[in-house]
Amino acid sequence: MESKFYEEDKLLVFKITDEIDDCSVQKIRRRADYEMERYMPKRVVFDFDSVTFMDSAGIGMIIGRYKFANMIGAKLEVSKLTQSVKRIFEMSGILKLIPVAHDIEQDAQVF
């Protein structure tokens, strides 16, 4: 996972580059929570563009990060969902709760 913080926008972007399963979410979770606490962003975006595989562990991971972001006063969004990622998120209904960011590229030159 790569991350980048945009000071002026208080925007923290996580680009997930691993396959998302029960094993890898433990690492993602630890790093994301650490960085959110460190930067105290107002907006957090998870970029799924490079995710080649995700199972239901990804749902729990995002809900957990959503709660954590709320706790520190940040808004969490997801972006660039691949077909398979989108399908799993839609099945769980969490896209009703978590917005999909479309403007991330304009907001910041990401990676």
Next chain:
Amino acid sequence: MKDIFENEMKLEFISKSSNEAFARVAVAAFVAQLDPTIEELADIKTAVSEAVTNCIIHGYENRQGIVKIVGYLKENEVILEISDNGKGIENVDIAKEPLYTTKPNLERSGMGFTIMESFMDTLEVESIIGLGTKITMSKKIKPKIENDEGEFQMITKD
């Protein structure tokens, strides 16, 4: 009479979550013989990942044990049996309900069985408390034909 399968494989590994990726990739390589589409293969990988996660997290509750996968290919169908010798499921019907989880504190979504059911064609769960759980799931791979331009097309039945 026992069915005759065209191909068969068995896979056993210890219940470490780092083996989940190994399990789904190994099954995908086995199923690849039926020439599935990327989507069909992704569905099977996801279902395997869910099943294996269940064995490790719920069956063995992170203690060490053996997860066993038996795969069969029969004509255009994949049949997978994934089993553990773990604690078993008390009530399978409740466990299969979407969003039901016994471990919400660990950020579990409770979507495992729902995903297996919707990504595969059939799903059966046999479980005995204290002895373990075996799930059997199957999926038909749609046959493809070659058209005049030499491109493959899906055969869709009405």
